[in-house]
Amino acid sequence: MTGTTATAVDRPADEATAPPVIEMRGAGLTYPGPPAVAALKPCELTVRKGEFVTIVGPSGSGKSTFLNIAGLLDSPTEGQYLLDGIDTGSLSDADRSALRGRRIGFVFQAFHLLPHRTAVENVTLSMVYGGAHRKDRIAAARDALVRVGLGHRLEAIPTTLSGGERQRVAIARALAARPSLLLCDEPTGNLDTATAATVMELLEDLHRDGMTVLIITHDPAVARRGARTLAIRDGVLTEGRAA
Amino acid sequence: MRIRRRTDGIEPSRFHWRDLVSESTAGLLQRPARAALTALGTVLGVGSFVAVLGLTATAASQIDARFSDLSATEVTVQDISGEHTEFEDLAFPGDADQRVERLNGVAHGGVLWTVQLGEGQEVRSAPVAGAGAASQIQVVAASSGALLAAGPSVREGRVYDRWHDTTRQRVAVIGVGMAARLGITTLETQPALFIGDEAFSVIGILDDTERKADLLLSVIVPRSTAQEIWGPPKDGAEMLVSTRVGAAQQVAGEVPVAVRPDHPEYLRAVPPPDPRTLRSGVSGDLGQLFLVLAAVCLFIGSVGIANTTLVAVMERTGEIGLRRALGARGRHVLAQFLTESGVLGALGGLIGTSLGVTVVVGVAMAREWTPVIQPTTVVAAPVIGLVTGLLAGLYPAWRASRIQPVEALRR
Numbered sequence A: 001m002t003g004t005t006a007t008a009v010d011r012p013a014d015e016a017t018a019p020p021v022i023e024m025r026g027a028g029l030t031y032p033g034p035p036a037v038a039a040l041k042p043c044e045l046t047v048r049k050g051e052f053v054t055i056v057g058p059s060g061s062g063k064s065t066f067l068n069i070a071g072l073l074d075s076p077t078e079g080q081y082l083l084d085g086i087d088t089g090s091l092s093d094a095d096r097s098a099l100r101g102r103r104i105g106f107v108f109q110a111f112h113l114l115p116h117r118t119a120v121e122n123v124t125l126s127m128v129y130g131g132a133h134r135k136d137r138i139a140a141a142r143d144a145l146v147r148v149g150l151g152h153r154l155e156a157i158p159t160t161l162s163g164g165e166r167q168r169v170a171i172a173r174a175l176a177a178r179p180s181l182l183l184c185d186e187p188t189g190n191l192d193t194a195t196a197a198t199v200m201e202l203l204e205d206l207h208r209d210g211m212t213v214l215i216i217t218h219d220p221a222v223a224r225r226g227a228r229t230l231a232i233r234d235g236v237l238t239e240g241r242a243a
Numbered sequence B: 001m002r003i004r005r006r007t008d009g010i011e012p013s014r015f016h017w018r019d020l021v022s023e024s025t026a027g028l029l030q031r032p033a034r035a036a037l038t039a040l041g042t043v044l045g046v047g048s049f050v051a052v053l054g055l056t057a058t059a060a061s062q063i064d065a066r067f068s069d070l071s072a073t074e075v076t077v078q079d080i081s082g083e084h085t086e087f088e089d090l091a092f093p094g095d096a097d098q099r100v101e102r103l104n105g106v107a108h109g110g111v112l113w114t115v116q117l118g119e120g121q122e123v124r125s126a127p128v129a130g131a132g133a134a135s136q137i138q139v140v141a142a143s144s145g146a147l148l149a150a151g152p153s154v155r156e157g158r159v160y161d162r163w164h165d166t167t168r169q170r171v172a173v174i175g176v177g178m179a180a181r182l183g184i185t186t187l188e189t190q191p192a193l194f195i196g197d198e199a200f201s202v203i204g205i206l207d208d209t210e211r212k213a214d215l216l217l218s219v220i221v222p223r224s225t226a227q228e229i230w231g232p233p234k235d236g237a238e239m240l241v242s243t244r245v246g247a248a249q250q251v252a253g254e255v256p257v258a259v260r261p262d263h264p265e266y267l268r269a270v271p272p273p274d275p276r277t278l279r280s281g282v283s284g285d286l287g288q289l290f291l292v293l294a295a296v297c298l299f300i301g302s303v304g305i306a307n308t309t310l311v312a313v314m315e316r317t318g319e320i321g322l323r324r325a326l327g328a329r330g331r332h333v334l335a336q337f338l339t340e341s342g343v344l345g346a347l348g349g350l351i352g353t354s355l356g357v358t359v360v361v362g363v364a365m366a367r368e369w370t371p372v373i374q375p376t377t378v379v380a381a382p383v384i385g386l387v388t389g390l391l392a393g394l395y396p397a398w399r400a401s402r403i404q405p406v407e408a409l410r411r
Ligand SMILES: Nc1ncnc2c1ncn2[C@@H]1O[C@H](COP(=O)(O)OP(=O)(O)OP(=O)(O)O)[C@@H](O)[C@H]1O
Pocket: A031, A033, A037, A038, A039, A057, A058, A059, A060, A061, A062, A063, A064, A065, A066, A218
């Protein structure tokens, strides 16, 4: 039961032939400044459905910039970015918002939970803009919370939860809308080592169920858990742990 | 192929109005005390708006009620011949009653004046000087028509008629209070009273009059009798005319010509004031001042809402970024904050309306008036609150919708 909410997607038999989720075709981003900052140099990258990718790099290297582009929170200033085969460059703001809401789940270092709303309400929020019925949303939110092991804290207010529990609520929120891509920006950055490990296990679980997961970190221990690791340094993205 | 997928593949974001309302109220309830304080300006503004309009309507209906009863059927005609000639003692001819009663719409009409008694002449209940004297009782000369126009209700006996008037009978009619003062308890003993040396038989005691309430404090004698004894009036006479409902204005225009076709300018008819001018007079002075104050309150209230909403937008930048990341469009964020300020304004308007109505009812009860509030006022007031809130939220909500998700999430 618990696995079904994570994703309905079957894990492709051969990852090399699975459809691409993220396609960067010379995508790069330069903040105009002054001084102009080339936060992400033009890069080529394909992440296929069901992959588990970690991205490492020192502070200020451009990790968040990359994730913002991948998550449609920001647009590349050059090159093309395709999400699920859709060229995002020519999309209207409305379409970009819709894609964000329906295809991407975000997990942030700072959790970004609404402090006065219960865990269930926080998780439901990811489905408010999707047009699902209220009852279905609440059912999906409960399932997602059970999936992350918080079935006993459904009505808890975030301020009464521990850091690890808060991040699990945030992961449940990202899951509940059934995205095709889970983007995590330093999901364990605010957590101690033990708690970080449980959160990482949860993310690996989701990956085993077929979810495409992309995790940004500057913790090498976390990075090692990825089936595929990318490094980024001074805005240059490279395959493998070349840092 | 890719174009097709793009147009088919993306289902747009939605924000059902029910979610809009629940998200907005949840946003407000995060800080209930602040929300209440913010709404206070609107409460005061809308409250005073309702109170002013309600009190004005209540007072106006009060005036209306008084006028529609009696005053609207009363015309008084003044003798202003003194302004035109020195040779006219009394501008009203002897047959003034008949002349005015011939007019269409007139119920009764006649001449009356206050008699100036000479030195030592006073009203007494006994012929002997000094015995039973009641000083400072005024004597009014009134034609039989004037007496009827005053609308007397007779307790005992009768009022005198035209025969008494034209044949100069020594008869008098007095009010019940006056009768008690003069020691007259019943007419069965055929009591008399004395004015100076003249004896008058009292033929009627009045309980009340509809008009000219001061007649109850006077001894009323027929006009011709008074003229024979004391001569023409020294302070001028007037005519009292009672009309049918709605005829007063027209009668007032006709009376001078009907009574004095030769010199209509000797007479000035005073119709009852038009109730409509009186009502606008009430809403004209103090009411307008209060409406201005209400508008100022509303303005301050809207500035308060604008300020609080702007602060809330700043505080909740992270939430806005999160909502955008979860699929909200800029306009969804705009709608949410606009709804929050609108709800705040509408709530303030509703509370203000109830307070205003309470004030109107309270004041009306204290004055024993009937509280009157136009339904449009009660309906419009919460709407005014809503509009105030929406206008106040316009700028902050626009700012919120312009917040870029990356910047909001970076913090
Ligand atoms: N709005 C901006 N304008 C100009 N420069 C920016 C802006 N945002 C980020 N940068 C710069 O771009 C570079 C990459 O920033 P980014 O946030 O991607 O780093 P990061 O790898 O996520 O670092 P961290 O590990 O500290 O989060 C940095 O040098 C940063 O100063």
